Amino acid sequence: MTTGPVQARSSSPDQTRDLAAAIAELARPCDLVLLVGDLGAGKTAFTQGFGRGLGVDDQITSPTFALVQSYTGRLDLYHLDVYRLEQVNEALDLGLSEILDDEAVTVIEWGDKITQALPRDYLEVTISFGPAEDDRLFELRPVGSSWQARMRALTVALTDWPATPPESTPPEPTQQPVPGEPQC
Numbered sequence: 513m514t515t516g517p518v519q520a521r522s523s524s525p526d527q528t529r530d531l532a533a534a535i536a537e538l539a540r541p542c543d544l545v546l547l548v549g550d551l552g553a554g555k556t557a558f559t560q561g562f563g564r565g566l567g568v569d570d571q572i573t574s575p576t577f578a579l580v581q582s583y584t585g586r587l588d589l590y591h592l593d594v595y596r597l598e599q600v601n602e603a604l605d606l607g608l609s610e611i612l613d614d615e616a617v618t619v620i621e622w623g624d625k626i627t628q629a630l631p632r633d634y635l636e637v638t639i640s641f642g643p644a645e646d647d648r649l650f651e652l653r654p655v656g657s658s659w660q661a662r663m664r665a666l667t668v669a670l671t672d673w674p675a676t677p678p679e680s681t682p683p684e685p686t687q688q689p690v691p692g693e694p695q696c
């Protein structure tokens with residue numbers, strides 16, 4: 513069975529961290545997650561929550577300069593940011609093959625830049641800006657069978673962060689006092 517992408521929505525950095533932590537509950541050793549989205553979309557915020565869901569206690573910071581950072585958790589985490597890489601070859605110089613061969617879970621910010629160097633088995637998380645300043649929209653697309661098999665569980669895990677906010681029910685019409693009638 514193939515399932516389409518799953519969508520979710522957050523309206524604060526904390527909600528982004530919480531929904532990412534919920535996704536991490538479904539993570540397994542050797543998983544790969546690609547984060548796609550412009551600067552400021554919330555890729556690092558997502559990774560902070562995702563790490564928390566993996567049981568990482570250390571503070572996760574942007575690896576923009578280090579390019580790769582590793583953390584110990586219930587499942588270990590590699591966090592890469594390949595924004596500054598000019599070429600896929602540079603990713604390989606980072607030791608990408610060793611990282612991907614490891615049991616740890618790997619999260620790559622701007623991972624879409626280096627898909628040629630990656631196995632065709634990952635979860636792609638695209639983050640875009642929503643209508644309000646702190647709104648972020650998430651689209652989770654499985655590539656390959658391992659995340660495909662988890663899409664139903666992912667849909668359930670993300671029920672608290674629906675892509676479309678529930679219809680707001682119009683307020684009850686307020687009873688206007690009839691002029692001349694007592695007010696109580």
Ligand code: ADP
Nearest residue numbers: 523524525528551552553554555556557646648
């Ligand atoms: P990126 O890694 O994609 O460049 P960061 O996670 O470093 O983005 O930064 C996201 C910025 O957007 C932070 O300043 C954060 O406070 C802000 N922000 C506002 N709303 C959200 C949200 N819903 N989710 C994530 N970040 C948000």
Ligand code: MG
Nearest residue numbers: 555556574621
């Ligand atoms: Mg970042």
